[in-house]
Ligand SMILES: O=C(O)C[C@H](O)C(=O)O
């Protein structure tokens with residue numbers, strides 16, 4: 001088994017940087033469905049460009065490399081204790097090589113362990129089997145989509161859909177609702193794994209297990225096959241679209257599994273995975289630990305480069321989008337000029353700030369003058385170059401809604417004019433944008449390579465005690481592009497899409513599976 005650690009390192013690097021073929025095909029199909037020039041088409045263009053960049057740079061597709069979760073099947077007589085140790089070493093090594101972001105945080109003190117190791121991380125689960133090879137599967141599922149997982153206890157009353165009973169039709173309603181409630185916050189278009197039955201724990205376990213199925217397999221259970229097909233056909237009619245911008249594709253895959261339950265409980269558990277669906281697997285020789293075969297890599301590959309050229313040609317014909325360039329410090333007048341739908345290109349300084357920073361800034365001074373400045377909701381992957389200077393390795397936006405309790409007050413307190421994030425914010429922030437003169441800019445979630453490329457100089461860092469993802473990085477950017485989705489005139493694209501998708505959800509109220 002001398003090669004096992006090396007094989008695990010390869011599996012981690014490939015999973016983080018190279019999206020599997022079945023996922024690429026699903027994204028390519030979505031791209032073909034969108035009309036050129038729409039926000040959804042432009043977002044998918046950025047996404048496919050990012051996938052290609054991650055390939056070329058061998059760098060994380062998304063900066064949030066999640067909670068590494070390994071599922072392993074072993075023949076009897078394989079030493080699981082040694083395998084666990086080797087996996088942990090491989091995880092630490094991949095973290096120090098910036099293929100994984102340091103993501104293991106003490107839940108009480110907030111301290112980041114720095115190497116992805118800690119109580120409960122990574123997750124490693126073993127099962128014995130009678131085959132003569134080892135099967136290791138890895139999923140890197142980020143926090144934004146994990147937060148959109150949902151568990152229903154039937155019977156339930158669901159917004160838009162009415163009563164969901166303890167039958168196949170009730171399950172259908174839960175799944176449709178799960179897609180609606182995620183909106184764009186889990187970086188749609190997403191993939192869902194659904195677990196029917198079990199208890200609260202085993203139900204979610206099954207839902208996540210479903211994410212290990214191939215995107216294009218067919219369910220052998222006839223009822224579940226019909227259910228999966230129904231969801232795939234109808235969830236896209238919700239019109240949530242890529243990043244919640246509206247559009248033809250909201251869901252890229254739906255896999256449903258079932259286990260028995262106990263009489264009093266009836267759970268439907270849904271695991272939501274973003275488009276950056278990073279899961280791979282390998283078959284290993286149990287004697288040497290060497291990789292014999294890569295999984296999820298069968299079938300046709302997609303040439304995103306060719307698709308990009310076609311999209312660029314189509315885009316040139318559509319020029320009605322207003323383009324604005326901004327550089328901090330930004331004035332209130334400049335902000336009040338902006339309207340939902342404008343595309344903003346940023347040059348100059350921006351400052352990262354996410355969960356820990358927002359909490360901190362409520363009762364502390366800012367380490368730098370934020371007047372007229374731009375805050376970027378982002379937890380980057382960073383590395384030091386040969387001369388000890390920080391370099392951005394991956395830096396897409398994080399889900400902004402978590403900062404909703406703080407954002408408006410902090411913008412007013414420090415004079416911040418623009419926040420960049422993804423998934424949108426709520427009523428409190430929208431009101432503050434109007435009162436203070438602020439704007440919310442939506443960047444494309446998961447496009448970590450695409451944005452890292454615009455970040456040409458790290459000018460400094462403060463509050464490093466919060467760990468790399470949560471520190472405040474001061475970054476000089478060139479050509480950072482985002483869309484205005486909430487403006488100072490009370491407009492919110494997120495609110496509009498949520499309202500219209502709720503109306504559309506109501507068309508699925510009538511029973512389908514009797
Ligand atoms: O933690 C992050 O960088 C992003 C997170 O996965 C999110 O989607 O909000």
Ligand code: SF4
Nearest residue numbers: 062142144187274446
């Ligand atoms: S930022 Fe988006 S793409 Fe990245 S892990 Fe979070 S949900 Fe997924």
